[in-house]
Amino acid sequence: MLEEEAGFLAMSLMLDSCVERARPMLKGGMEMLGGTLESYGNITVSDSMYAINQLVFEDEALSMTDYIKCLDVDFDGHEELLEKVLDLPKFGNDIDEVDEFAERLNLHLCKLTRAQAKLVDLHHFLIVVINNSANITLGAHTGASADGRRDGQPVTNGHTPSTGRDKSGITALFNSILKLSCQYHAGAVHNIRFAKETLKKHYSEVVSLVDGYFSLGGAQCMITITSRDELEDAIANPQDYGHLLVRLGGYSARFVDLPKEIQQEVVARNAY
Amino acid sequence: MSADKAIVFDIQRGSMVDGPGVRTTVFFKGCPLRCAWCHNPEALTLEAQTCISKSGKTKTYGETLGFKELWSQIEKDRLFFEKTGGGLTLSGGEPMLQFEFVLELAKKAKKVGIHTALDTTGFGKKEQWQKILPQIDLVLLDYKHSDSELHRKWTGVSGASLDLNFEFILNSGVKVRLRCPIVPGVNNTNEHFEAIGKMARRTRNLELIEILPYHDMGKYKYAELGLDYKLGNSTVSAEDRLDWESSLQKYCGELPLKIPG
Numbered sequence: 001m002l003e004e005e006a007g008f009l010a011m012s013l014m015l016d017s018c019v020e021r022a023r024p025m026l027k028g029g030m031e032m033l034g035g036t037l038e039s040y041g042n043i044t045v046s047d048s049m050y051a052i053n054q055l056v057f058e059d060e061a062l063s064m065t066d067y068i069k070c071l072d073v074d075f076d077g078h079e080e081l082l083e084k085v086l087d088l089p090k091f092g093n094d095i096d097e098v099d100e101f102a103e104r105l106n107l108h109l110c111k112l113t114r115a116q117a118k119l120v121d122l123h124h125f126l127i128v129v130i131n132n133s134a135n136i137t138l139g140a141h142t143g144a145s146a147d148g149r150r151d152g153q154p155v156t157n158g159h160t161p162s163t164g165r166d167k168s169g170i171t172a173l174f175n176s177i178l179k180l181s182c183q184y185h186a187g188a189v190h191n192i193r194f195a196k197e198t199l200k201k202h203y204s205e206v207v208s209l210v211d212g213y214f215s216l217g218g219a220q221c222m223i224t225i226t227s228r229d230e231l232e233d234a235i236a237n238p239q240d241y242g243h244l245l246v247r248l249g250g251y252s253a254r255f256v257d258l259p260k261e262i263q264q265e266v267v268a269r270n271a272y
Numbered sequence: 273m274s275a276d277k278a279i280v281f282d283i284q285r286g287s288m289v290d291g292p293g294v295r296t297t298v299f300f301k302g303c304p305l306r307c308a309w310c311h312n313p314e315a316l317t318l319e320a321q322t323c324i325s326k327s328g329k330t331k332t333y334g335e336t337l338g339f340k341e342l343w344s345q346i347e348k349d350r351l352f353f354e355k356t357g358g359g360l361t362l363s364g365g366e367p368m369l370q371f372e373f374v375l376e377l378a379k380k381a382k383k384v385g386i387h388t389a390l391d392t393t394g395f396g397k398k399e400q401w402q403k404i405l406p407q408i409d410l411v412l413l414d415y416k417h418s419d420s421e422l423h424r425k426w427t428g429v430s431g432a433s434l435d436l437n438f439e440f441i442l443n444s445g446v447k448v449r450l451r452c453p454i455v456p457g458v459n460n461t462n463e464h465f466e467a468i469g470k471m472a473r474r475t476r477n478l479e480l481i482e483i484l485p486y487h488d489m490g491k492y493k494y495a496e497l498g499l500d501y502k503l504g505n506s507t508v509s510a511e512d513r514l515d516w517e518s519s520l521q522k523y524c525g526e527l528p529l530k531i532p533g
Contacts (some may be wrong), residue, residue, distance in 0.1 A: 094285075094348055169286030171294060171349040201532065202288040205356055209286075209294050212355025272286065 032123035036186045037113050040131050040138050041155025043091045046102035047162060048146035051088050053101070067146060074144045074151040085148040092161030094172035099179045102159070110184035126186035131157045133262050140261075154265050158189030158222075163268045170272040174213045182219035189222050193271040196227040224266075231255070231267045275372040276339045281314055281365070283342075285349055291389035291410055291449070293358025296346050300364040300374065301334045304395050306428035307416065308502045309455045311490030315365035323496045331496070339376060346377075350386060359387030359409070368396035371404070378407035391451075394434045394441060401440050410447045410479065413438070417459050418467030426458050442475045449479045454516060455486040456506045462519055469523030481524060483531040485513060 008025050012018040018029030026033070055061045062070075062081070075082040089095045091102045109127050117125040139154035147162065149155070156162050159180055166173045170192070177190050199206055210221060226244075234241035238256035245254060255263065282299040284290075290297045302318035303310075314321060320334030346360055353359045360381050367374045367390060374390075381388045390404070391412040405411075415438075416431075417423040423431030442448060452468055454460050472481050485508045494501040517531050 169284060169296075171286040171296075171352045173286075174352070175348060198288065205288045205294055205358075208356040209352065212352050215355065216351055 034124040034126070035120065035122045036126050036128045038128050038130065038134075039109050040129075040135055041142070042105055042109070042129055042159065043102060043156035043161060044145050044147055044149055046105045047090050047098070047156075047165075048149075049105065050090075050098050050101045051085050051146045051148070054088060055085070071144045071146060075148075082148055085146070088148075090147065090162055090165035092166030092173050092176045093168040094175040096179075099176045102176075103180050106159075106180050107184065110181075114184065126184070128186045129158050129188035131189065133157075133258070136262055136265060154261075157191060160189065160191040161270075163265065164270050166270050170209065173272075174209075174216075174218065178213070178217055182217075188220065190218075190220055191222045191224065191269065193224045193226065193269050195271040196225055196230070198272060199225055224269075226271070228267060228271065231263070235260070235263050235267070275376045277336055278339075278342065278370050278373040279318065279320065279334050279336050280342070281312075281333045281335070283345055285345075286352075287361065290361040290363060290391060291359065291412060292387075293356035294349075294352050295358040295361050295389070296349050296353075297361040297363050297391075298342065298346070298367075298377075300362065300367040300370050302369040303365040303393070304369065304429060305366065305393050307453075308426050309453060309458065309486055309506075311487065311493075312365070313490060313493050313497055313499055318369065321497065323498070325496055326492070339373070342377070343380060346381070346386070350384075353386055357387070359389065361389040361391055361412070363391035363412075366393050366395050368392055368400060368404075371396065371400050375400075375404050375407065378404060382407045389449075394437045395429070396437060398436065398440060401437055405441070405444050405446050408446060410449060411441055412449050412451050412482075413441060415450050415452050415468060415471055418464050418471075422459075426455075438471075442471075445476050447477045447479050448475045450475065450481045451484055452481065453484045453486065454508075455503070456508060456512065457503075458486075460512070460516065465516070465519045466523045468520065469525070469527070472524060472527050478527065481520075481527055481529045483516065483520065483529070485516075485532065 007027070012024040012029050015025060015029065017031055018025050021029050023029035052064070052067065056064050056067060061084075070078040070081055089098045091098055113125055113127045117123065135157040136154040139149075140152050142152070142155060144151045145155075149162065154163070159177060161173065161176070166176075173192065180188070182188065194206060210223070213221060230244070234244055234255050241256050242254065244256065255266070258266070279301045280298055281301045284297045284299070287295045287297045299312070299315060301315055301320075303316050306316065310316070314333035320332055320336075322330060322332045325331050360377075362374055362377065378388050378390070387409045388407065389410040389412055390408045393414050393416075416427055418431070420431035423429065450468070450472055468481060472478055486506060487508070488503070488506070491501050513531060520529060520531070
């Protein structure tokens with residue numbers, strides 16, 4: 001379909017195989033064509049799977065039907081359940097039982113997608129978990145989830161923990177991320193925010209920590225360095241903060257240009 | 273308390289403020305001192321404490337952990353310890369109050385090559401210090417007040433009662449980071465600054481003099497626990513720090529000195 005809309009002729013001219021074959025890139029000019037499919041809110045899903053497994057199957061605290069009923073009404077009148085769900089451990093705290101669900105989901109999505117390459121007529125077809133800011137848009141259209149996320153709240157971004165749920169220290173977060181296989185997808189984003197003060201006082205520790213993460217197999221790390229005060233002030237006085245760039249899962253934007261809900265989501269992210 | 277069970281009130285992973293590199297800090301519960309400025313009042317008793325937080329939630333400070341349980345938590349960050357030159361910090365409260373357990377932990381860490389720091393008031397029996405120091409890579413030694421009686425007034429324990437242990441630790445050759453809380457109205461005097469310099473010069477293997485300016489971020493915990501906060505509204509201004517810095521530099525001269533900005 002893309003070929004019908006646009007032939008990418010200029011780009012094809014720059015590719016040896018297209019020139020040799022005298023064909024545009026999407027019409028037989030390439031030896032191999034690959035594509036990607038993006039998945040969103042993966043960690044919201046895996047934390048939800050953990051919560052369901054724990055409450056419905058392990059503890060038998062409620063039935064799946066009742067759980068769904070509570071989600072349908074956005075936990076309204078079920079505050080006790082909501083509190084219980086929020087208190088359950090979440091991805092990002094180096095707890096094997098929880099992180100295992102994230103890895104199972106990751107592998108499932110990766111392998112399922114790869115297996116569809118023939119169906120979509122591509123040489124390879126891979127998942128990406130990058131999300132930019134679409135996790136907020138999609139979250140706005142997604143009802144309450146079993147991990148305690150309320151109706152309309154953002155779903156998780158990339159392979160980043162639910163906002164504010166990574167509570168066990170930066171090394172625990174890195175360890176959780178390292179459990180997710182990265183060799184089967186075409187990219188995933190891990191947002192980590194450091195407080196400006198941490199960098200000022202502990203620069204060499206942070207550098208060696210990030211170095212360590214990569215040498216242990218880390219594939220990507222999206223680092224933001226800010227102070228919360230600065231971000232809050234930027235929301236109030238956008239005119240003073242034109243310079244403030246905030247990296248959000250794979251793209252860069254001026255903080256002051258972001259819609260308010262995204263600004264608030266960035267402020268709420270955990271800082272180390 | 274025994275060698276296979278301990279009561280701790282927190283385990284912080286990824287700490288960058290309790291010794292070199294990135295560390296896991298285990299906070300042992302229980303302390304024989306009662307420092308007026310203590311920012312961990314939940315650490316004072318050896319028993320678990322339950323209280324109601326401001327938001328109305330029940331909070332319990334203190335969890336009894338088995339050796340293996342705690343060790344498995346520590347081991348998880350071993351690779352990051354190696355990469356960052358960090359390790360394990362035994363803190364509290366006063367970890368020496370749970371000596372048997374702490375000794376076993378330090379021995380285990382030594383055996384597998386994890387750098388271990390002991391954050392202490394210097395409290396304990398001399399035999400205990402003799403046993404534990406060979407297992408420790410760095411002592412974070414709190415030096416609170418140079419006047420023995422004022423030490424008693426502000427911490428509940430006389431300075432003289434810790435003198436012998438200080439002597440032993442400083443002479444042992446173990447690496448020492450002298451940690452000095454500076455609290456306005458308590459020990460921000462030239463006499464004490466001079467004593468810090470002297471104490472540092474008596475240390476055979478001094479790594480650093482680390483100044484810890486008083487802060488009141490522990491105050492809310494007193495309200496939660498139903499305890500009196502005795503210090504009122506002391507604050508440390510940027511000018512105070514500059515004053516201390518010039519005074520301390522005078523007395524410490526060439527010694528490595530760190531005052532957070």
